[in-house]
Amino acid sequence: MRLSTVRPACLAGLVLLLLSPAPPARAQILPDRPVAWFGGRVVIGGNVSVAAASTEDHTYFNSGTYTEDTMRLIAAALTSSIALHSRIGIEADLRVAGEPDGSHWYFRPRTLALKVQPLSTPKFHVQAGLLQTAFGTASNRAYGRENLLIGRPLIYQYATAIRGDAFPRHVPDLLHNRGLGAVAYYVVGDFFTYGDGDGSNYGYSGLPLADTSGWNAGVRVAAGGDGLNAAATVTEGSLSNPRSRGSSGGWQASGRVETRRVTGLVLGASAAHGRYLDRDLDVIVASAIDNQDPRETAFGLDAEYSRDYWLVRAEALYSRRTVPILRQPLLADVLGVSGLDVEGRYRLAPGWYLAARLGSLLFGPASDEAGSTSWDANAFRVEAGTGWSVTRGLLLKATYQYNRRDIAGPLHSAHRVAVEALAWF
Amino acid sequence: MPAWLFPLILALLPGGAPAAVPSQGAQTGALRGTVRIDAPLSVPQAAVPGAPLHVHGPEPYRQAVVYLDPAPPVSEPAAEARAVMRQRDAAFVPHLLAITVGTSVEFPNDDETYHNVFSLSKTRRFDLGRYAAGRSKAVRFDRPGIVRVFCDIHSQMNAFILVFDHRFHAVTDAEGRYRIDRVPPGSYRVTAWYEGVAHQTQPVTIANGGPTELNFALR
Numbered sequence: 001m002r003l004s005t006v007r008p009a010c011l012a013g014l015v016l017l018l019l020s021p022a023p024p025a026r027a028q029i030l031p032d033r034p035v036a037w038f039g040g041r042v043v044i045g046g047n048v049s050v051a052a053a054s055t056e057d058h059t060y061f062n063s064g065t066y067t068e069d070t071m072r073l074i075a076a077a078l079t080s081s082i083a084l085h086s087r088i089g090i091e092a093d094l095r096v097a098g099e100p101d102g103s104h105w106y107f108r109p110r111t112l113a114l115k116v117q118p119l120s121t122p123k124f125h126v127q128a129g130l131l132q133t134a135f136g137t138a139s140n141r142a143y144g145r146e147n148l149l150i151g152r153p154l155i156y157q158y159a160t161a162i163r164g165d166a167f168p169r170h171v172p173d174l175l176h177n178r179g180l181g182a183v184a185y186y187v188v189g190d191f192f193t194y195g196d197g198d199g200s201n202y203g204y205s206g207l208p209l210a211d212t213s214g215w216n217a218g219v220r221v222a223a224g225g226d227g228l229n230a231a232a233t234v235t236e237g238s239l240s241n242p243r244s245r246g247s248s249g250g251w252q253a254s255g256r257v258e259t260r261r262v263t264g265l266v267l268g269a270s271a272a273h274g275r276y277l278d279r280d281l282d283v284i285v286a287s288a289i290d291n292q293d294p295r296e297t298a299f300g301l302d303a304e305y306s307r308d309y310w311l312v313r314a315e316a317l318y319s320r321r322t323v324p325i326l327r328q329p330l331l332a333d334v335l336g337v338s339g340l341d342v343e344g345r346y347r348l349a350p351g352w353y354l355a356a357r358l359g360s361l362l363f364g365p366a367s368d369e370a371g372s373t374s375w376d377a378n379a380f381r382v383e384a385g386t387g388w389s390v391t392r393g394l395l396l397k398a399t400y401q402y403n404r405r406d407i408a409g410p411l412h413s414a415h416r417v418a419v420e421a422l423a424w425f
Numbered sequence: 426m427p428a429w430l431f432p433l434i435l436a437l438l439p440g441g442a443p444a445a446v447p448s449q450g451a452q453t454g455a456l457r458g459t460v461r462i463d464a465p466l467s468v469p470q471a472a473v474p475g476a477p478l479h480v481h482g483p484e485p486y487r488q489a490v491v492y493l494d495p496a497p498p499v500s501e502p503a504a505e506a507r508a509v510m511r512q513r514d515a516a517f518v519p520h521l522l523a524i525t526v527g528t529s530v531e532f533p534n535d536d537e538t539y540h541n542v543f544s545l546s547k548t549r550r551f552d553l554g555r556y557a558a559g560r561s562k563a564v565r566f567d568r569p570g571i572v573r574v575f576c577d578i579h580s581q582m583n584a585f586i587l588v589f590d591h592r593f594h595a596v597t598d599a600e601g602r603y604r605i606d607r608v609p610p611g612s613y614r615v616t617a618w619y620e621g622v623a624h625q626t627q628p629v630t631i632a633n634g635g636p637t638e639l640n641f642a643l644r
Contacts, residue, residue, distance in 0.1 A: 034580065034581060148534055240525075260538070263538065263539055263557040263558065264539050264555060264557065269627070290593065306539060306555050307554075307555055307556075308554040308555060308556070309552070309554045309555075311555075335469070347552055347554065349546060349550075349552070350543055350544070350550040350552040351545045351550065389545055391545055392545050392573065392575055
């Protein structure tokens with residue numbers, strides 16, 4: 001479902017559901033733990049968050065998918081697992097979000113899938129339906145509560161100059177959009193720029209390296225045991241361009257292996273490969289003079305270590321894409337980009353923590369006869385802040401964020417201060 | 426404040442007037458009975474994609490706390506006491522503890538994974554951080570009240586610790602039975618409490634010698 005097609009009524013509905021009376025904590029606004037019905041066969045959790053920033057995101061550092069400003073956002077999420085049988089169930093992760101001024105609202109499932117446990121062990125299961133790719137760590141983390149800060153890691157949020165529904169005719173087209181990922185425009189494609197009825201027009205933004213905000217359609221197989229877990233997905237929709245964004249088509253395979261053999265240490269490795277451009281572009285892509293079968297390949301490494309009051313996470317991602325070229329000059333390179341996010345948290349006192357995150361995106365060269373430059377502007381971010389749990393289910397955050405990208409002009413850098421209130425159960 | 430908290434807080438806070446003040450050296454009786462709980466059961470389980478499917482197993486038995494409300498004053502010196510709440514199979518065992526002020530509770534981690542025990546309750550705020558299997562940390566409880574205990578890593582893990590400023594309390598066993606010994610003879614109010622979901626208060630008169638029977642049905 002696209003932008004603005006669902007108005008705040010959706011949020012109201014979801015919030016009402018979140019606030020509905022729950023047996024274990026009937027006197028509270030939100031229950032203080034996942035709510036279970038029917039002897040635990042239906043379990044529901046959820047969260048509501050409101051984030052406000054000191055300034056609007058005029059520099060587009062936080063405007064990621066669907067032009068969503070992650071530091072100026074109202075969002076509600078509902079997770080549910082329904083056990084139909086001892087080995088068959090349904091899992092759902094639904095989300096409503098939009099800007100405080102009532103614009104850009106959407107309702108979207110991140111997961112809505114049938115889950116089957118064919119063997120007696122719960123360590124092996126198969127999911128089919130709308131789901132996340134197996135790549136990386138963000139798809140398995142609850143939005144909001146497991147986000148130490150208010151902004152999101154660059155590799156999961158920052159809009160690059162590559163779009164899923166449009167592409168450059170040639171290298172100058174691409175380079176014209178360096179640093180303009182959130183508002184990148186290409187003549188080829190871009191069928192879906194539309195208005196929301198109030199006179200404003202907007203279209204897709206550029207693709208992040210990985211997008212876990214939407215769903216893909218496909219199958220996921222997961223297995224684990226003895227401290228080693230593995231998952232693989234085959235989906236229609238790709239790591240950077242989920243099927244929920246539009247007609248993102250072609251099949252993509254992704255996989256992740258992680259080890260937890262040392263208490264407190266999680267090490268993971270991921271890979272994904274497949275098509276990333278929308279199927280609506282197929283006819284045009286077929287007429288390209290180079291790269292008629294554009295592909296995206298990504299590799300990721302992640303680590304998490306925690307002990308006592310410390311938590312440290314790091315995630316690195318390398319992504320490379322081929323882009324169809326319609327006119328000379330030809331693009332001599334695949335478009336590679338390396339991303340790294342490192343974050344840490346220290347708990348100062350019960351309910352109170354400090355956290356910080358560093359992120360960077362380094363883009364590879366785009367070369368033609370005229371020379372070589374990075375195909376998008378390198379980006380850097382540092383964010384630091386604090387979180388205070390008023391109660392177990394109510395978390396307040398305040399952060400300062402500095403962003404910089406390697407281009408001159410008004411989009412070069414930005415400072416932002418933001419606060420967020422998050423209620424969850 | 427939730428309505429169900431009032432009777433418990435009244436009982437936990439010091440200064441409540443006793444129903445009867447026994448003389449020193451008087452005989453004591455016992456209070457015993459059962460608590461049947463028909464209140465809704467919440468099965469702790471993670472509601473996140475990727476969690477195991479519901480596993481059909483024996484329903485966990487429900488425990489209630491029974492306590493005198495208010496309690497008679499006694500001149501017995503408070504003894505240092507210890508209690509244990511384990512982290513086992515991603516659950517707190519036991520799920521419910523009733524202790525007396527001054528008790529230290531050990532939180533050993535019996536799992537291979539980390540846990541992070543914490544509480545933001547006004548009665549006692551603490552955060553034990555993350556520690557591995559075989560290690561344990563302790564918390565001393567010096568104020569009466571309700572302490573909700575959680576794990577920061579596993580959202581389904583939760584437990585109750587009820588801290589009383591007297592010793593006239595008991596937690597029901599697997600069959601719902603309880604017993605409070607050495608109660609001075611007199612008239613009292615007795616409350617049975619189940620996780621804030623249900624409670625019931627009844628009057629009772631404790632006689633010298635043998636036990637007095639008092640049963641509860643919580644809905």
